[in-house]
Amino acid sequence: MAHSSRLQGKVALVTGIGNGIGQCCALMFARQGARVLGCDLNTLAAQHTVEQALAEGLCIDSLHPCDLTDPHDAQRLVQWAVDLHEGFDILVNAAAFAAFAWIEEMDYHQHWRKTLAGELDLVFLLCKAAWPVLKARGGGSIINFASANAWMSLKGSPALAHCAGKGGVLAMTRQLAMEGGPRGIRANSISPGLIETAATRAHLATDPHFHKTALDHQLLPQRIGQPEDIAWAAIYLGSDESSWVTGTDLRVDAGATAC
Numbered sequence: 243m244a245h246s247s248r249l250q251g252k253v254a255l256v257t258g259i260g261n262g263i264g265q266c267c268a269l270m271f272a273r274q275g276a277r278v279l280g281c282d283l284n285t286l287a288a289q290h291t292v293e294q295a296l297a298e299g300l301c302i303d304s305l306h307p308c309d310l311t312d313p314h315d316a317q318r319l320v321q322w323a324v325d326l327h328e329g330f331d332i333l334v335n336a337a338a339f340a341a342f343a344w345i346e347e348m349d350y351h352q353h354w355r356k357t358l359a360g361e362l363d364l365v366f367l368l369c370k371a372a373w374p375v376l377k378a379r380g381g382g383s384i385i386n387f388a389s390a391n392a393w394m395s396l397k398g399s400p401a402l403a404h405c406a407g408k409g410g411v412l413a414m415t416r417q418l419a420m421e422g423g424p425r426g427i428r429a430n431s432i433s434p435g436l437i438e439t440a441a442t443r444a445h446l447a448t449d450p451h452f453h454k455t456a457l458d459h460q461l462l463p464q465r466i467g468q469p470e471d472i473a474w475a476a477i478y479l480g481s482d483e484s485s486w487v488t489g490t491d492l493r494v495d496a497g498a499t500a501c
């Protein structure tokens with residue numbers, strides 16, 4: 243539980259704080275001195291994270307429930323952050339939902355559209371709502387989550403819509419970096435490999451073949467990734483240590499996309 247001050251003086255808006263990578267980013271950003279504002283669709287999960295922070299003597303404010311696929315909720319979240327702290331310097335777009343199915347079973351509405359709304363639309367909607375705030379502050383850092391699946395397909399994973407959604411996030415983030423550069427707005431993505439979170443835990447536990455395939459793909463085959471592996475990368479991209487870094491994608495995947 244390393245406490246330091248790499249994000250001292252920064253306000254960070256983190257989405258999806260109820261679970262996994264968003265939760266870990268919220269807690270680790272707070273440990274690094276950031277004022278953290280969060281949100282989640284899942285009220286109980288978000289409240290649990292707020293209480294976890296309190297138990298450590300940290301403070302995370304959270305707006306929940308908040309459905310980021312709804313443009314009104316994205317706008318409401320930004321206005322809430324402006325009312326509380328006059329905005330934010332870092333936006334971490336960790337919230338996401340994906341449905342997995344092979345192409346022959348993939349339903350257009352239940353799988354494809356839901357995944358593109360839950361992975362791509364919600365990132366666009368919050369970036370758009372946040373843009374005027376970041377502009378008014380003279381810049382900031384947007385951190386989006388693409389995926390190793392934006393770069394490769396993993397045998398045994400029915401990830402068609404997820405690959406499309408994350409490929410979209412990857413390309414959109416480059417464009418955001420171009421549009422934001424003159425305003426001091428940096429935009430980068432992180433492409434995690436397979437990380438053990440609520441989204442993957444059941445599949446990893448019940449399908450030993452999937453677990454083994456994932457490890458076999460990694461150049462570091464000793465273990466599956468943990469949310470902390472990703473949050474350290476987000477701390478770097480949120481801090482001034484990365485002030486000359488924009489439009490990049492940081493692959494944090496034990497080398498899975500390098501082979």
Ligand SMILES: NC(=O)c1ccc[n+]([C@@H]2O[C@H](COP(=O)([O-])OP(=O)(O)OC[C@H]3O[C@@H](n4cnc5c(N)ncnc54)[C@H](O)[C@@H]3O)[C@@H](O)[C@H]2O)c1
Pocket residue numbers: 257258259260261262263264281282283284287308309310311335336337338339360361364387388389390433434435436437438439440441442
């Ligand atoms: N876990 C992995 O292996 C992995 C790999 C590559 C990329 N990623 C990406 O990293 C990010 C975090 O993934 P994770 O595994 O921690 O996910 P997770 O499912 O564990 O947590 C996501 C959180 O987002 C919330 N959420 C979902 N839809 C929402 C909405 N419409 N509005 C508000 N909140 C919503 C959920 O309630 C949940 O608390 C996602 O963008 C994911 O696609 C994860």
